[in-house]
Amino acid sequence: MSRLFVVSNRVAIPDPGSKAAAGGLAVAVNAALKGRSGVWFGWSGNIAEEPSAEPTITRKGKLTYAVIDLKDADFQEYYNGFANRVLWPILHYRVDLAEFQRSDLSGYFRVNEIFADHVSKTVAKDDVVWVHDYHMMPVARYLRARGHTNRIGFFLHIPMPPPELIQALPRHAEVIGALSYYDLVGFQTATDRDNFGRYLETLGATAIDDDGLYQIGNRQVRIGAFPVSIETDAFARRARHATRTAYIKSFRESLGSRKLILGVDRLDYSKGIPQRLEAYETLLRTAPEWHDRMTFVQITPKSRTQVPEYAEMDRFISTKAGQINGLYGDVAWTPLRYVNKTYSRSALAGFYRAANVGLVTPLRDGMNLVAKEFVAAQDPEDPGVLVLSQFAGAAPELSNGALIVNPHEIEGMAMALRRALEMPLDERRARHARMMAVVMQNDIDAWARLFLEALEPPKPPSARSSATAETSPVPPALLRGGGPASNWIQV
Numbered sequence: 001m002s003r004l005f006v007v008s009n010r011v012a013i014p015d016p017g018s019k020a021a022a023g024g025l026a027v028a029v030n031a032a033l034k035g036r037s038g039v040w041f042g043w044s045g046n047i048a049e050e051p052s053a054e055p056t057i058t059r060k061g062k063l064t065y066a067v068i069d070l071k072d073a074d075f076q077e078y079y080n081g082f083a084n085r086v087l088w089p090i091l092h093y094r095v096d097l098a099e100f101q102r103s104d105l106s107g108y109f110r111v112n113e114i115f116a117d118h119v120s121k122t123v124a125k126d127d128v129v130w131v132h133d134y135h136m137m138p139v140a141r142y143l144r145a146r147g148h149t150n151r152i153g154f155f156l157h158i159p160m161p162p163p164e165l166i167q168a169l170p171r172h173a174e175v176i177g178a179l180s181y182y183d184l185v186g187f188q189t190a191t192d193r194d195n196f197g198r199y200l201e202t203l204g205a206t207a208i209d210d211d212g213l214y215q216i217g218n219r220q221v222r223i224g225a226f227p228v229s230i231e232t233d234a235f236a237r238r239a240r241h242a243t244r245t246a247y248i249k250s251f252r253e254s255l256g257s258r259k260l261i262l263g264v265d266r267l268d269y270s271k272g273i274p275q276r277l278e279a280y281e282t283l284l285r286t287a288p289e290w291h292d293r294m295t296f297v298q299i300t301p302k303s304r305t306q307v308p309e310y311a312e313m314d315r316f317i318s319t320k321a322g323q324i325n326g327l328y329g330d331v332a333w334t335p336l337r338y339v340n341k342t343y344s345r346s347a348l349a350g351f352y353r354a355a356n357v358g359l360v361t362p363l364r365d366g367m368n369l370v371a372k373e374f375v376a377a378q379d380p381e382d383p384g385v386l387v388l389s390q391f392a393g394a395a396p397e398l399s400n401g402a403l404i405v406n407p408h409e410i411e412g413m414a415m416a417l418r419r420a421l422e423m424p425l426d427e428r429r430a431r432h433a434r435m436m437a438v439v440m441q442n443d444i445d446a447w448a449r450l451f452l453e454a455l456e457p458p459k460p461p462s463a464r465s466s467a468t469a470e471t472s473p474v475p476p477a478l479l480r481g482g483g484p485a486s487n488w489i490q491v
């Protein structure tokens, strides 16, 4: 069987002593690689005088982790600069926050070429290459230029906006258009997929079938929606176990009989934390009967701290949290506990299960695994309520049970919070059961399996004509054909 060769900026090297990576890509790829044989290649997270000539190798079971250091200029231009000050805001629909510099774009191409050179030296002829996320879009172009004919897939973990916004990116055809060098490009939702299809057409591509196959120049690329997920069953078990630990018991005791509202997000402007705090403040102002009967715990590990927009947000949110507690708190009650620590996923599982309300209100999010983890962690007999932004990639799958909110409408969010706090048990159970059925069916294994099946080489025409719709590995709605991603995943 061929190896899977994964390439991404972040690599989660197993280390029992280390804190979990507070980011969905590492969590998802880690889970998807379980039980497979392969290589995971990427950045070590370290800065050195010069980029590593050879990767540092760690072997664990059938997996090899290979990571390289970057030099400071690479880190600044590629990661802090082009990836996180240009691509991240534009792909999250925030063109207003993009800070473009030509030197950053050069650094982005340079680092992608460094990554491609390392992959080129190690990849075997029949390896299947799976590249992840916006940091690494040009990797396939460089590999093709080095003569590699492997099947190469790409998965974008963040949103893909409409072509009109992509075109705001200087030299977009070389960056986003470089995705056409892959055999398969996967997105989180049908909307992201369709936006990219329309963008390809602006570059002169033509759709050549109803399943997302495009011709562009002399190449063919297939596009599809593959909503990323979690190890649902294992996470539910982890939560049941966590509840019995002394740590979670003492946390729950610290709340007294108050209801727990929980938010868990990297400190990122895409997560809508200021708007969420305003919604909580509105609830405090308009529902005095809830004073001292609820506590909002917002867990927010710091992220990308060298990027100015993140540092600014950090100051803003800390100030706002202080103001809320100053205005509404009492000597014996802190309405908001705002924490910047990174917690293990076991601790998070326990927090989720202890919570009465999960507040997940990004302004835009590729998927948001926290929403799915919250659902998986609940006690089905007495579940908490998920309040979810319509702009999270998870919304098409979880709108069958979550209270869906517009994060730009503060009063609406405050009302949803109150409804969640007051929701009767029967309704909570029914809503949770519907969401849980979706996350059980569409778990991380399904995500990896469906993507990798769609990446397999096309079957010869004779084999294709004998395949029935039932035996086809990829439901047609996932590829280009109609309807939201939720069409196939809701059960």
Ligand SMILES: O=P(O)(O)OC[C@H]1O[C@H](O[C@H]2O[C@H](CO)[C@@H](O)[C@H](O)[C@H]2O)[C@H](O)[C@@H](O)[C@@H]1O
Pocket (backbone or CB within 6 Å): 010, 022, 023, 024, 025, 026, 028, 133, 134, 157, 158, 228, 303, 304, 365, 366, 367, 368, 369, 393
């Ligand atoms: O690597 P960092 O710069 O520290 O950032 C952490 C990760 O953030 C983003 O995660 C995305 O992937 C999740 C899983 O698919 C998805 O649920 C979420 O909506 C995305 O924002 C980023 O895309 C990753 O590359 C980062 O590693």
Ligand SMILES: O=c1ccn([C@@H]2O[C@H](COP(=O)(O)OP(=O)(O)O)[C@@H](O)[C@H]2O)c(=O)[nH]1
Pocket (backbone or CB within 6 Å): 020, 021, 022, 023, 024, 025, 027, 264, 265, 266, 299, 301, 341, 342, 343, 344, 345, 348, 367, 368, 369, 370, 371, 373
């Ligand atoms: O203190 C923390 C906060 C978050 N996470 C994990 O980080 C991931 C965040 O993924 P998500 O898709 O919600 O957002 P991202 O940070 O990737 O944008 C989830 O699996 C969380 O369990 C964690 O391990 N510790």
